Amino acid sequence: MAPILDIQHLYKNYGATEILKDINVSIEPGDFLVLVGPSGCGKSTLLNCIAGLEPITGGTLKIGGEDMTHVSPKDRDIAMVFQSYALYPTMSVAKNITFGMKVRGVDQATQDRKLAEVARQLQIEPLLKRRPGQLSGGQRQRVAMGRALVRDPKLFLFDEPLSNLDAKLRVEMRTEIKSLHQRLGASMVYVTHDQIEAMTLATKIVVMKGGVIQQIGTPAEIYNKPANLFVADFMGSPAMNLIPAKARANGVGTKLEIARDGAEPIVLTDTRATNLPEDVILGLRPEDISEPGYRSGESVQQAQCKVEIVEPAGADTYVMTTLGGKQITARLHAETAAAPGAAHTFAFDLGKVSYFNPGTGERIL
Known part of the structure; x- marks a missing residue:
């Protein structure tokens, strides 16, 4: 037809x-x-x-x-x-x-x-x-x-x-x-x-x-x-988080270093990512940044970040922090204990990451 x-x-x-x-x-x-x-x-x-x-x-x-x-x-x-x-x-x-x-x-x-x-x-x-x-x-x-x-x-x-x-x-x-x-x-x-x-x-x-x-x-x-x-x-509301990072192969995948203001970089490891350029942009949807216990598996890794803004939205609560010099949004459950000015543990699902070339803007993986 x-x-x-x-x-x-x-x-x-x-x-x-x-x-x-x-x-x-x-x-x-x-x-x-x-x-x-x-x-x-x-x-x-x-x-x-x-x-x-x-x-x-x-x-x-x-x-x-x-x-x-x-x-x-x-x-x-x-x-x-x-x-x-x-x-x-x-x-x-x-x-x-x-x-x-x-x-x-x-x-x-x-x-x-x-x-x-x-x-x-x-x-x-x-x-x-x-x-x-x-x-x-x-x-x-x-x-x-x-x-x-x-x-x-x-x-x-x-x-x-x-x-x-x-x-x-x-x-x-x-x-x-x-x-x-x-x-x-x-x-x-x-x-x-x-x-x-x-x-x-x-x-x-x-x-x-x-x-x-x-x-x-x-x-x-x-x-x-x-x-x-x-x-x-x-596409997406809130939009996808686009986080600048440094990528380095470490034998079991790729180590990702993400800068934080006034603190040591966050280090995450993505076992599925190989042959990435040193400078990459990580794309993560807000729902793929959650809290420990809400997602499991080897692709989920945790890191502490300082909470800046908390926006209750009924069934969800949107929490903002800064990573790689960019404000990012996590979509957490309504009863989250995240509070402005306090450190909070986030769970990053690296199985959902998109990688982009910061120079061309094109998708890598």
């Missing part, structure tokens, strides 16, 4: 300014692809290229196996949900949802059937007679999604659809979109700057920076094996 979306060597320039650089992405039918990155990384421009709203400078773009590189947006068999909802203010919810079908000459019986199906899926049946001005932000977003769903297209495109919602509603709508994707098995491309949205929604993530793809992978691959320092720092 052909990929539902296949982008090969795509470039996008505005005059002499290169916005997208050699983009290569392919997804299978039913995938939920999330394009994520900071503002200005090119993710929305790429989505507009997929939609046909922006002409591409070079490369090819296929949807459902058909070359759509220079095809008009209306002929690409896509449906788009915008950040701004883009609803007609004088039309009822029902007419907003069915307007596109009416324009395309779909018969009334089919319009009524699809409207009923989508209203039930999105739980907006009581709202069909209202106008957009009588709806909350979350209800408007459901209507915008409903208008896309009745199209039954090859590809759904979402352009930061939750960015106008408050925090609680964002979580609720995120769950609804995830549930909708699971029920429909539809193919979706979703743009966001929110890495939590990316991690929770995607089957495949594309991390972008400066118009260049930094990494493509599943949420687990992106989180556990970031390709470089940018991905490691951008």
Whole structure:
């Protein structure tokens, strides 16, 4: 089966300014692809290229196996949900949802059937007679999604659809979109700057920076094996700890020396790491720095560090200390005895360490 979306060597320039650089992405039918990155990384421009709203400078773009590189947006068999909802203010919810079908000459019986199906899926049946001005932000977003769903297209495109919602509603709508994707098995491309949205929604993530793809992978691959320092720092909340260290082979693996302010360096040994350069950056997620007794095995090693900040967060407590001249975060249990200004014993799970080259920023191991 052909990929539902296949982008090969795509470039996008505005005059002499290169916005997208050699983009290569392919997804299978039913995938939920999330394009994520900071503002200005090119993710929305790429989505507009997929939609046909922006002409591409070079490369090819296929949807459902058909070359759509220079095809008009209306002929690409896509449906788009915008950040701004883009609803007609004088039309009822029902007419907003069915307007596109009416324009395309779909018969009334089919319009009524699809409207009923989508209203039930999105739980907006009581709202069909209202106008957009009588709806909350979350209800408007459901209507915008409903208008896309009745199209039954090859590809759904979402352009930061939750960015106008408050925090609680964002979580609720995120769950609804995830549930909708699971029920429909539809193919979706979703743009966001929110890495939590990316991690929770995607089957495949594309991390972008400066118009260049930094990494493509599943949420687990992106989180556990970031390709470089940018991905490691951008994906995850709190971010991955990136700790400068000196690495020296010692016969049973590699000895890692991590500087501490006003104290002897911490020395840890990673038995799985070999042939590391002398200067490395250790990447450890906050949950991989715990307390003795919560993790076991030969990969777990202990060291004392001075606690600087303690942040209770309900089920977890985040504790900050400084290692290698960098503030690091440990994710401890809620009942931890860690206190600001006091020494505390931490357990480092070296089986979860990522190693990066401090010069290039690329992943070593």
